[in-house]
Amino acid sequence: MKKQYRVGQHIKVRVTGIQPYGAFVETPDNTEGLIHISEVMDDYVHNLKKLLTPGQIVKAKIISIDDTGKLNLSLRDNDYFKNYERKKVKRSVLDEIKETEKYGFQSLAERLPTWVKQSKKRIEDTSK
Known part of the structure; x- marks a missing residue:
């Protein structure tokens, strides 16, 4: 006997x-x-396989039920995925500039070598 679900x-x-x-x-x-990729978290999800794996059990919210009884679900209310969004690594050097800018303006020429090193390190880290 199938259980009755509600939105x-x-x-x-x-x-x-x-x-x-x-x-x-x-x-x-x-x-x-189905949990559509747009319903996993508020941030952009590039690769769903980095967040979910077959066999994994997750708590999801029913957002709709179609005529055949199939469920459309969301993970946006799931605390784990909300916390994952907050822990995401900075995606831009600009984010770091805003946080570390304490001593006033430095010319682009002075900062460029540091930015290049940081970008190369990030590329190496993600390719591993």
């Missing part, structure tokens, strides 16, 4: 597959669903 309900689901556009999931009573 807004939080449920635990198991990830059964991952595609570039989202993750397929299943409830304990074998009801199928």
Whole structure:
């Protein structure tokens, strides 16, 4: 017997597959669903496989139920993914300039070698 689900309900689901556009999931009573990539977190998600893996169990919120009973889910209310957004590595040298700018203006020529080193290090770190 299938359980009755309602929009807004939080449920635990198991990830059964991952595609570039989202993750397929299943409830304990074998009801199928999809977590679209745009519903994982508020930030841009480039690669869903870095956040979810098949077999993983996550708590998701039901955002809609289609005519066939399949669930459309969201992870945006999930505390783990909210915290993940906050922990993300800085994506731009400009973010670092705003945080570290304490001594006034330095010319671009003076700062350029430091920026190049930082960028090369980030490229090396991400290629590992």
